[in-house]
Amino acid sequence: MLIVLTPKRRFKVPVEAECITPDNFAEKSVDEIAKLPIWEGNNKRLLSELFKIESKKDEPSNETTIQIYGEVSKVRRIAAKMCQGKIIVDGDAGMHLGEEMEGGTIIVSGNAGSWTGSMMKNGTIEIKGDAGDYIGAPYRGSTHGMNGGTIVIYRNAGNELGCFMRKGLIKVGGNVGQFVGMHMKDGTILIQGNSDGRAGAEMTEGKIIVCGQIPSILPTFTIDSISPSTKIDSEKIEGPFYRFIGDLTENGNGKLFVSKDKNPHLNFYEKYLQ
Numbered sequence: 430m431l432i433v434l435t436p437k438r439r440f441k442v443p444v445e446a447e448c449i450t451p452d453n454f455a456e457k458s459v460d461e462i463a464k465l466p467i468w469e470g471n472n473k474r475l476l477s478e479l480f481k482i483e484s485k486k487d488e489p490s491n492e493t494t495i496q497i498y499g500e501v502s503k504v505r506r507i508a509a510k511m512c513q514g515k516i517i518v519d520g521d522a523g524m525h526l527g528e529e530m531e532g533g534t535i536i537v538s539g540n541a542g543s544w545t546g547s548m549m550k551n552g553t554i555e556i557k558g559d560a561g562d563y564i565g566a567p568y569r570g571s572t573h574g575m576n577g578g579t580i581v582i583y584r585n586a587g588n589e590l591g592c593f594m595r596k597g598l599i600k601v602g603g604n605v606g607q608f609v610g611m612h613m614k615d616g617t618i619l620i621q622g623n624s625d626g627r628a629g630a631e632m633t634e635g636k637i638i639v640c641g642q643i644p645s646i647l648p649t650f651t652i653d654s655i656s657p658s659t660k661i662d663s664e665k666i667e668g669p670f671y672r673f674i675g676d677l678t679e680n681g682n683g684k685l686f687v688s689k690d691k692n693p694h695l696n697f698y699e700k701y702l703q
Contacts, residue, residue, distance in 0.1 A: 451514025562587035632683035650675030
């Protein structure tokens with residue numbers, strides 16, 4: 430079943446839309462979907478008041494797919510706790526996309542807001558534009574970050590990507606802000622571009638790979654070796670990489686791989702390998 434949602438107008442205040450999941454839409458008629466509750470600011474609405482809803486059952490599919498057209502950058506919590514199916518956003522998506530997601534696939538053709546994939550447990554999120562801060566991270570005060578699944582960001586992401594990450598994979602095709610992998614417990618983060626620094630602060634386990642430039646390495650990391658390459662599952666990532674271990678303030682055994690060729694200012698670490 431394919432359900433197409435189109436905003437009836439441009440939203441001026443945040444819309445809380447945790448009802449927009451394949452789990453909630455599955456086996457429901459358009460009339461039943463139209464009556465699902467949604468919040469626009471502090472006003473409770475019906476989904477049909479904010480979105481035009483169309484069902485295209487003639488589309489061959491074994492799963493429930495939701496396709497969203499139009500401007501939804503102010504629509505938050507799309508696919509919250511999603512367990513199955515697929516959501517395709519043709520444009521930008523708001524904050525908390527895929528929050529606590531447990532399965533299925535989300536594809537966004539534009540940008541995504543902060544806290545995308547927050548506390549997700551499984552499934553796949555694909556962002557073809559930029560993403561905000563705290564990708565895969567928990568809410569403030571919580572230590573339960575991303576615990577499984579995959580997030581792929583084609584372009585850039587903000588600060589604290591993968592904060593408190595426990596399991597799973599995050600790939601960024603562009604650059605990231607500061608504190609990537611902060612408090613990281615396990616899992617893998619691949620940055621194809623540059624990092625603004627402080628990578629892996631207070632990490633205890635896990636793996637961070639920075640293929641581009643980084644200003645410096647935290648002093649609580651120690652150089653371990655120079656690796657010609659590294660792997661993510663069966664994918665080989667060509668180096669060479671400086672391999673650091675840390676964060677030592679946490680008795681950590683996390684692995685931080687940083688491109689040797691892109692960071693000649695770090696070559697002074699090589700004397701510690703002799």
